[in-house]
Amino acid sequence: MILFFLFLLLVLAGAVLIQKRLLNAVILLGVFSLTSSMIYFLVGAPDVAVTEGAIGVAFVTFIYVLALSDQGKLHVVTEEIPPFFYQDKGRIQGIEYEILQQLADQLSLDLEVEFVKHSDLPSQISSRRTEIIAGAFYKEYLPASGLNITLPFHQASLAKIVDTQIENAPIGTLTDLDVTDIKEIDAERISRFNALEDLMSAYNKEKISGFISDSARMSIALNQITTQKRKTSEISQVSDINYTFAIPSSEVELTDKLNELLENLTKTGQLEKILDRYLR
Amino acid sequence: MNINRLSLKEIYVLAIVVIFLLLIIYAIFSQQQTGLQRVGGLYLKKLGANPNIRNYVYGIYGMYRFYDTLFELLIFSTAVLGITIFSDLEESRESSSSELIESHVVDASASFLYPIIFLLGLYLAYSAHLGPGGGFAGGVIAGTGVLLLAIAIGADRIGQLFYEQFMKKVEYLILLLVLAIVLCSAVLPIDIYTGNRGTAVIIIANLSMGAKVFIGSWTILHFFVKHRGEI
Amino acid sequence: MTLFTSTISILVVGLGIIGLILKKNVLMKLLSLNIVNTSTILFFVLIVSEQGDRAPIGSSGLARMADPLPQALVLTSIVINFGVLALSLLFTMVLVKRYHTLDIDKIETSVKRDYKEESP
Secondary structure (H helix, E strand, O other): OHHHHHHHHHHHHHHHHHOOOHHHHHHHHHHHHHHHHHHHHHHOOHHHHHHHHHHHHHHHHHHHHHHOOOOOEEEEEEOOEOOOEEEEOOEEEOHHHHHHHHHHHHOOOEEEEEEOOHHHHHHHHHOOOOOEEEEEEOOOOOOOOOEEEOOOOEEEEEEEEEEOOOOOOOEEEEOOOOOOOOOOOOHHHEEEEOOHHHHHHHHHOOOOOEEEEEHHHHHHHHOOOOHHHHHHEEEEEEEEEEEEEEEEOOOHHHHHHHHHHHHHHHHHOHHHHHHHHHHO | OOOOOOOHHHHHHHHHHHHHHHHHHHHHHHHHHHOOOOOOHHHHHHHHOOOOOOEHHHHHHHHHOHHHHHHHHHHHHHHHHHHHHHHHHOOOOOOOOOOOOOOHHHHHHHHHHHHHHHHHHHHHHHOOOOOOOOHHHHHHHHHHHHHHHHHHHOOOOHHHHOOHHHHHHHHHHHHHHHHHHHHHHHHOOOOOOOHHHHHHHHHHHHHHHHHHHHHHHHHHHHHHHHOOOOO | OHHHHHHHHHHHHHHHHHHHHHOOEHHHHHHHHHHHHHHHHHHHHHOOOOOOOEOOEOOOOOOOEOOHHHHHHHHHHHHHHHHHHHHHHHHHHHHHHHHOOOEHHHHHHHHHHHHHHHOO
16 A cells, blocks of 8 residues: 555656646645655554645645746737737637747747737836737837837738828827838827827817828728718828737747747748638 | 756766665665664653653653754744745735635635634644644644635735734744743753643643744745735 | 665655756756655655554554654654745745746856956
8 A cells, every 4th residue: 555655656756857837746746745644644653644734735735826826827918909819709819819829839838818908008018927019019019118029920001091181180190109210291290199099089070180000900990980081081001010029128038939930830831821811 | 857868967966866875775774684773662651651641742742852843933933034024025016916716606615614624723733642733733724724714805804803913923922931831841840741730731832832833824825825926 | 664665765855856956947946855855754754664553642552553753853844844945935036036037047147147247
């Protein structure tokens, strides 16, 4: 009887050393302590068995699990933008979700997604928990924030929509958008808005004569323009942008791994297939 | 550490550990030839004369070798002291909520189960001289029971229910009480552990050890609950 | 029988020591330290006992009684191990807050760099 438990001890000790995920190793350590407590009981040491069971199994496992509850997760902060990253009846779907899910499987982590609004993004960048920023992100969206930009996974364009019948009103954009390179806009006549909905309502109420945004957000916005506005609006392309991911600059390893994964996906053609499924 | 590609340093370490193990195993086997002694025979004889104490293990660590237990309490207090000092210096996480798990099933069952666990800890603590258990196991089990209550009602409200501020001040008085008992048994010419007075002294010593470990273990758990996930 | 059981517990100690030295993650080192501690105290209890010993509680019967002295010594050790573990987790939290990594090589290089900057 004792021999069985002793060999189980050897197997469990070996299993703890091979694990990649820390939570698995902690639970196996709890089972190790429990087997040890069982051996103490069989040998005639009930005092030691109770103490080892109370301290080694319950207390140590509690403390480890409380301290490590954040460990095996990959934190992603994103806006909700179909078809890149959105929620459909409680399930998360999207192009970027599939790419990030593959990355999480490769690193044996769990994916944890947090949906935020555009105005909350700068504060989330400085929080220590954020590891990847997604949601139709491009380099000009939040410039100079201490972020590493990964390789692009899709090319798109920055578009401008103008109502030809309104004059002498400023052009609107979202806050932090870098418009210094765009020649067709007068830099002093820009008004900034915090969210896409504010931009849309200002356009509908004719407070601005047009706005500039990337093509994904533009297609969401187009659904909310009133039909009479749609007749007088004109859409034109301003410049080319690339959709990428963004990672805080302290996480160099994560940036390398994500770049590697994106290169791999482009080479094997899987990226094309994912884009086909969602965009066509 | 891959099995197929072991670097030179890993082979070196493995070799040293294997030699160390072989030395110890040889020591065990050679000892057997001269006969492994049962070392506790003296204590069994001495404790046979005292009918108050039925658990011989308690007789050893509670009476004849009380210095071990005393310094073990001191080491435990040092660990708790370190955590207390650190938790005063740190602020908790910005987004930590006071509820551990939000679920009605857990709430209802935890409120029902925690008195049973607490009672078990109390029983194990004071009946250390009659059966297995002891102050340390009892105190830790009671602390775990309070953690279960914290899951149900939130860790911050435990402080009001259990008079936490009062107990933190009283914690070191308990240590003084235990020291006083040891001093009495060492200095006074009579044996304080025999007779009816003996049982009372034993129970006071057990309960004070259990209370000290309970306060310390709840302090540690409370700190780790407040700062959970910070690694 | 006693020899065989104590030998196996010594082997588990060896496994724990190997894990303690060769693992790169700070928390895996702590877990290996836990394994070393648990199996060392198992060795101390196993070396004087055999399967089927009765518990050392009075009026326990005529069969062979277990030896109470190693058990009393080992009880102290369990609590001390737990105290050391709680404080080590605390220090790991401080380290991770400062250096943002759990890899022991990176922490060493960062500490050496901080040292060089402070004392030229």
